[in-house]
Amino acid sequence: MTTILIVEDEARLGDILEEYLRREGYATERAMTGPRALELWRAARPALMLLDLMLPGLDGLEVARRVRAESALPIIMLTARDEEVDRLVGLGIGADDYVVKPYSPREVVARVKAVLRRAGGEASSVGGFGVQTLYHVGPLSVDTAAFEVRLDGQPLDVTVAEVRLLAALAREPGVVRNRAELLSALGGLERGTDERAVDAHVKNLRRKLGVREGLLDTVRGVGYRLRADA
Missing domain, CATH: 3.40.50.2300 (Response regulator)
Known part of the structure; x- marks a missing residue:
């Protein structure tokens, strides 16, 4: 059990x-x-x-x-x-x-x-963002099978939720995902106040990305995206 x-x-x-x-x-x-x-x-x-x-x-x-x-x-x-x-x-x-x-x-x-x-690590998609795989966006790699994120080849200390959020964004670099979509990818319940959890994870990820925080871009009034050129 x-x-x-x-x-x-x-x-x-x-x-x-x-x-x-x-x-x-x-x-x-x-x-x-x-x-x-x-x-x-x-x-x-x-x-x-x-x-x-x-x-x-x-x-x-x-x-x-x-x-x-x-x-x-x-x-x-x-x-x-x-x-x-x-x-x-x-x-x-x-x-x-x-x-x-x-x-x-x-x-x-x-x-x-x-x-x-x-x-x-279920193989089925969560929130419609696809099955587990390895994504590369510029210097960032996201491995949802191993729940590992690397930046410039070095592993980052990330949570499971942060891996899922990055994977949802990395599937289509440059495409903006709104908070409701990202909340769905995280497996959260569909309540408006819960969307703050997405912002919380984004803040943590930017801190962990350090000088590369520009990879995780905010589109005001819409949501977030990953930029390979940042």
């Missing part, structure tokens, strides 16, 4: 998430503190972590940093306010998705399924 690690210090919320996930056939592990989350991550080797931002011991930001230093484990952050997403982006936390409280447990389960689908 696929194991989901639920890191939530509110027992009632953790119980609800666990109930809904088990109904869908997932095994679960529970942690209510940051240190316990790290212990279970190493011991249980979960397929995905649902990680609350506010935790005793170590907060979710520090837990995510430590996990990301050693692993590409998919992480869905659970935050109390929309503004926390901007904070996460600003600090460069490589979460694969964000869910803002109060949330529907069904929404969280849908996000879990979407992120696991991407991380599992």
Whole structure:
């Protein structure tokens, strides 16, 4: 069974998430503190972590940093306010998705399924952008089979979500994709406020591209594109 690690210090919320996930056939592990989350991550080797931002011991930001230093484990952050997403982006936390409280447990389960689908490397297309393959756009290469991105031949430290977003853009360099299309490629639910997740991933990617950030171009009022000539 696929194991989901639920890191939530509110027992009632953790119980609800666990109930809904088990109904869908997932095994679960529970942690209510940051240190316990790290212990279970190493011991249980979960397929995905649902990680609350506010935790005793170590907060979710520090837990995510430590996990990301050693692993590409998919992480869905659970935050109390929309503004926390901007904070996460600003600090460069490589979460694969964000869910803002109060949330529907069904929404969280849908996000879990979407992120696991991407991380599992299914051959079917996600959001209509085609099957897995290797894309080259100027100095950038995106390998969706290996979930690897290289810039000038050097690997970048990217999340699964960032790979999927780049692949959606790299399929047709120069073509502008709007946020709804990119959100679909990421597997997110079709809600207007969720499109902010696309902007969050783009901000993280530009930081990681460094001097090559111009490869990822914003077309104001429309969306984003990759430019081979930047």
